[in-house]
Amino acid sequence: SGTSRPVRILHHVQKVAQYGDAQSVLSAVDSYCSKIEWAMNVGDLKGQILDAVVLETRPHYVLELGTYCGYSTVRIARLLPPGARLFSIEMNPQYAQVAREIIQHAGLDVDILVGCTSDLIPQLKKKLDIEKFDFVFIDHWKVSYLRDTKLLECDLLRPGSVLLADNVTCPGAPDYLHYMRTSPRYESQYFPSRLEYLSRGGGGALPGIKLLLNVT
Ligand SMILES: O=c1[nH]cnc2c(O)cc(-c3ccc(F)cc3)cc12
């Protein structure tokens, strides 16, 4: 097929979601990915955990690692008060462009930074006139979770900053999980859940491998 999966998701959002209505954008992505083709958005089940943590944290400065199509970006931005700033880092320029259009369709304003987190995180302090991040959502590539957290610890986090990471057990980021659970710098909490778009009613296509594992 000529288009990429993110572009097909974008086209579905543009076709069925109400412009300026973030919830309808989220619902459009979720219905497409549960019925037509699976995609690695955080999804609605884990998205409810994300919502709860954002609402409890009430962050002013937010960083997201891994934008993909912008689903979790919309999820977070729709809950932020006016004046709050959300920055999202995406390595893949095609993903970043799709995300910009999905976020725009939701009527939200987010800064998408295109590049590798390990290059961009050390530049954030200088580039953005912000002090510290109040909330960080980590959802990019499992092998980078721990390295990037340690980069954030160099002066972009404060006592009370909250980090929330997707996929720490599936596909898994064991070094990150061990670090957060043993470091005296953090209190860690584990939210059991299920991989996105698994409880399947529709006949949608699953990702490459047959997901028969019972994941939490
Ligand atoms: O690579 C990923 N980045 C961010 N989030 C992900 C995510 O939520 C799920 C998966 C994933 C999980 C199972 C599988 F069979 C294939 C891919 C990958 C990522």
Ligand SMILES: [Mg+2]
């Ligand atoms: Mg994920």
